[in-house]
Amino acid sequence: MAKDLFVTLTDQPGEGARLGEALGNAGVNIEGLCALMEGGTANVHVLVDDVATARAALEGAGIVVQAETDVIVSPALPEPDVDTPGRFGQMARALSDAGINITLVYVASRNRVVLATSDNERATQLLKSMM
Template sequence: MAKDLLLTLEDTPGEGARVGEALGNAGVNIEGLCAVVRDGRSIVHVLVEDVPAARAALDGAGIRVEGETDVFVSSPISDNDMDTPGRFGTLARALGDAGINIALVYMASGNRIVLATSDNARAQELLQSTM
């Protein structure tokens, strides 16, 4: 099962390369990635399948994993459906109407959506019927 790993890096050239190289050298594929810079720091979310290998590789590169989150990763969504205006609004509305809060969302490889919610199991059930 894929998990989201939270990293905080310096906002300097080469930090992304350190993450990619550490994971790549360990044979860990990055399934999804989201990074945002704020106040001189990069907040990075990395989706990986092999969490123990990813943690070991990042630790070996001096990169601390600050958090690990259970996420729901959607099935692949067709290009036509993914690129439809309002698609995310429809998905988010279905969750909101069900009282499910979205804590984290980003795109993953293969036209998949990564979500961490207040109820991942219920979110997965709801979204499978709308995707």
């Protein structure tokens, strides 16, 4: 199962390289990535399949994994393509109407949506039923 790892880096040249090289040298593919810079800090979410190897590689490079989150990745959801106008709105509305909160969302490689919610199991069932 894919996991989202959350790390904080310094907002300066080379930090992305340090993260990418640590994972690449360990043979871990970055399936998705989201980074937001604010006040000299980079808050980074990295989607990986091999969590143990990724965590060891990052920590070996001096990058502390602050959180590990179970996520729903859109191939677990039926098509249609998520790259359709209004698709995210439909997904978000269905979750909202069911009282499920989205806690994390970003787009990953191969046009996949990565979601963490207040109830991933119910969210997955609901999203599958609407597709």
